[in-house]
Amino acid sequence: MLCEAKLAGGAVVSVNEANWVPCALCPLPACPGLRPLGAAEVAYMQQFKQGELRIDRGAQALVQGQRSAHVFTVLAGVLIRYKLLEDGRRQIVNFMFPGDLVGLQAALGEPMSHSVEALTPATLCVFSRERFPELIHHQSQLAYDVIWLAAKEEEALEEHLVALGQRTARERIAYLAVFLMSRAIETGISEPGASLALSVTQTQIADMLGLSLVHTNRTLQALRQANLIGWTLGEITIADLDAARDFARYDAPAVGARPYL
Amino acid sequence: MLCEAKLAGGAVVSVNEANWVPCALCPLPACPGLRPLGAAEVAYMQQFKQGELRIDRGAQALVQGQRSAHVFTVLAGVLIRYKLLEDGRRQIVNFMFPGDLVGLQAALGEPMSHSVEALTPATLCVFSRERFPELIHHQSQLAYDVIWLAAKEEEALEEHLVALGQRTARERIAYLAVFLMSRAIETGISEPGASLALSVTQTQIADMLGLSLVHTNRTLQALRQANLIGWTLGEITIADLDAARDFARYDAPAVGARPYL
DNA sequence: ACCCAACCTCAACATTTGACATAGCGCTAT
DNA sequence: ATAGCGCTATGTCAAATGTTGAGGTTGGGT
Numbered sequence: 001m002l003c004e005a006k007l008a009g010g011a012v013v014s015v016n017e018a019n020w021v022p023c024a025l026c027p028l029p030a031c032p033g034l035r036p037l038g039a040a041e042v043a044y045m046q047q048f049k050q051g052e053l054r055i056d057r058g059a060q061a062l063v064q065g066q067r068s069a070h071v072f073t074v075l076a077g078v079l080i081r082y083k084l085l086e087d088g089r090r091q092i093v094n095f096m097f098p099g100d101l102v103g104l105q106a107a108l109g110e111p112m113s114h115s116v117e118a119l120t121p122a123t124l125c126v127f128s129r130e131r132f133p134e135l136i137h138h139q140s141q142l143a144y145d146v147i148w149l150a151a152k153e154e155e156a157l158e159e160h161l162v163a164l165g166q167r168t169a170r171e172r173i174a175y176l177a178v179f180l181m182s183r184a185i186e187t188g189i190s191e192p193g194a195s196l197a198l199s200v201t202q203t204q205i206a207d208m209l210g211l212s213l214v215h216t217n218r219t220l221q222a223l224r225q226a227n228l229i230g231w232t233l234g235e236i237t238i239a240d241l242d243a244a245r246d247f248a249r250y251d252a253p254a255v256g257a258r259p260y261l
Numbered sequence: 262m263l264c265e266a267k268l269a270g271g272a273v274v275s276v277n278e279a280n281w282v283p284c285a286l287c288p289l290p291a292c293p294g295l296r297p298l299g300a301a302e303v304a305y306m307q308q309f310k311q312g313e314l315r316i317d318r319g320a321q322a323l324v325q326g327q328r329s330a331h332v333f334t335v336l337a338g339v340l341i342r343y344k345l346l347e348d349g350r351r352q353i354v355n356f357m358f359p360g361d362l363v364g365l366q367a368a369l370g371e372p373m374s375h376s377v378e379a380l381t382p383a384t385l386c387v388f389s390r391e392r393f394p395e396l397i398h399h400q401s402q403l404a405y406d407v408i409w410l411a412a413k414e415e416e417a418l419e420e421h422l423v424a425l426g427q428r429t430a431r432e433r434i435a436y437l438a439v440f441l442m443s444r445a446i447e448t449g450i451s452e453p454g455a456s457l458a459l460s461v462t463q464t465q466i467a468d469m470l471g472l473s474l475v476h477t478n479r480t481l482q483a484l485r486q487a488n489l490i491g492w493t494l495g496e497i498t499i500a501d502l503d504a505a506r507d508f509a510r511y512d513a514p515a516v517g518a519r520p521y522l
Numbered sequence: 523a524c525c526c527a528a529c530c531t532c533a534a535c536a537t538t539t540g541a542c543a544t545a546g547c548g549c550t551a552t
Numbered sequence: 553a554t555a556g557c558g559c560t561a562t563g564t565c566a567a568a569t570g571t572t573g574a575g576g577t578t579g580g581g582t
Contacts, residue, residue: 087510110515113416136401137405138401140399143405151369158344165468166352221561249348464529479531479532
């Protein structure tokens with residue numbers, strides 16, 4: 001059986017059972033920062049999962065203002081969520097890594113307050129928005145996990161707020177680099193000590209940190225020269241993570257292993 | 262029976278059954294922006310409620326970095342939640358109004374990522390942190406509401422991020438005024454057309470919006486002179502709400518009535 | 523009556539950051 | 553090859569914002 005549904009932005013949900021990763025074989029439990037589900041939950045998720053969505057860099061999974069028929073979970077890849085103002089200004093709100101829940105608002109039947117776009121080719125697990133309340137009502141452990149994820153997301157946004165409100169341009173960029181590196185390590189995308197292969201343009205950095213493109217460029221150069229952060233289009237390198245964290249005045253939240261769906 | 266427990270900041274939980282508002286008589290359902298609970302949920306909350314906490318302006322209900330034995334709900338008053346950096350910089354993360362859940366992280370057993378302080382004399386409903394998972398597991402409708410509240414809170418933080426990242430000082434202050442006014446109207450603290458009696462110092466505005474105190478002062482004066490926002494220590498006045506919203510380039514999210522606990 | 527603390531106001535000056543213009547570099551498609 | 557595109561780099565200038573320090577008001581406490 002193969003059936004497809006057009007999504008906003010031309011993305012396609014391929015509901016092709018042959019191609020799915022069955023939840024029992026989900027690669028996520030191997031990530032150092034993720035806490036595996038219990039057997040009962042895995043079984044439930046298996047029947048709850050509608051399919052997988054593969055999208056390329058730059059493609060959108062969800063569009064601001066629209067209600068979505070689907071909720072997602074990041075199986076592989078990195079995405080950004082952002083808000084647009086009518087006059088074109090854009091604020092990137094957060095980065096999404098494997099295990100993250102995408103479209104919680106959609107799950108509650110609300111229109112999305114932001115758009116979600118892939119930063120790398122990404123694979124998302126697809127779930128029905130309509131059936132989501134059923135998950136919460138019948139699987140209390142998963143409901144608990146959803147609350148946990150929402151609280152964690154809130155915590156991340158708080159930290160971003162501190163960055164935008166209180167930190168200088170250099171501190172902001174150092175903060176973002178450390179933040180991304182930490183998330184990447186937790187989710188198995190990078191390893192401690194290694195550099196992170198992730199294509200983030202300077203425009204995206206600027207749109208996340210509330211800086212102009214030009215100033216972002218200059219600040220990146222300054223950080224490079226100071227040997228704190230090496231950040232090129234394809235790669236983020238942090239010679240001394242502690243030094244960078246210290247410079248950014250960022251105490252990363254304790255990494256209690258996150259749940260996922 | 263009367264028993265008291267010292268909280269951080271000298272606040273006191275008075276577990277005095279005679280003084281509580283029983284959940285059946287909770288004043289919150291009267292608020293235009295809040296959706297009343299079902300009878301079963303009210304009954305559950307009634308036995309779940311441990312007491313009430315009354316704190317004065319300036320007193321803290323939760324302290325950053327600590328685990329709390331209690332979770333709260335705002336019954337009356339307005340509070341702020343903020344994060345501190347070691348060097349003293351402070352970022353106010355959000356304002357809390359009646360119906361809001363205070364200390365979700367505490368409910369999950371995590372240390373708080375922020376502090377919570379009263380902006381007006383406030384009354385909080387007190388719940389046991391330890392029993393919170395029980396609520397989620399046994400009362401799926403309430404679990405759903407918690408998720409809803411968390412999603413709404415996330416949405417508010419997103420909007421704040423846009424303000425800090427993309428808006429000018431004037432837009433930010435206009436945004437904040439409109440935001441506070443909207444929340445106040447939803448929760449019955451103010452009424453459409455009226456001004457909002459709420460003591461917010463310029464230092465607090467500055468700490469929320471990532472501006473210096475002096476620049477906040479300058480900007481407030483400019484907005485006053487432009488007849489857009491009148492904001493004094495005790496009172497926020499917005500002559501034309503639509504004009505202000507428009508100036509701030511803020512489209513308030515649709516006000517689907519919020520649940521509460 | 524007095525003092526003190528908390529808050530607001532103002533002015534002069536320094537610094538950060540943004541706006542605009544332009545150039546180079548590495549792709550890809552034709 | 554060539555043109556087009558997206559991204560990074562630089563320079564110059566102007567505007568937004570921060571810093572410092574001094575003074576003024578208000579209200580509560582003694």
